[in-house]
Amino acid sequence: MMNLTNSCIITNDVKKLSEFYEKVLQIEAEFYGEDYAVFRVGDNMLSVFDLKAHESIAPGSAQAELNKSIILEFNVENVDEEYERLKKINIDWVKEPTIQPWGSRSFYLRDIDGNVISFYTPIK
Known part of the structure; x- marks a missing residue:
């Protein structure tokens, strides 16, 4: 495993x-x-x-602030409450809360280095 x-x-x-x-x-x-x-x-x-x-x-193996392919995803209890909380912070928003085809509600933002973050809640 x-x-x-x-x-x-x-x-x-x-x-x-x-x-x-x-x-x-x-x-x-x-x-x-x-x-x-x-x-x-x-x-x-x-x-x-x-x-x-x-x-x-590990010389030459990484470059900061250039992520264009990985999203950090966090499963949260209530995505809409998290969205409202985070709207009070200066955030680089990618996508507002939306129902996704795979059965979750999520939003996307970027951290200050440009990495994409998703907060999501599975729809019951």
């Missing part, structure tokens, strides 16, 4: 991106030095890692 347990965003500014995710997720980041932060989301983790520190481990 295999489990995806962690997703990691490579960034040029761990502090700034972590502050954004603290507001959006309403979860306090756990910092491990200045170049690595973790958000515990359910049974999984979302990490924020400094590009320069990552370069020392």
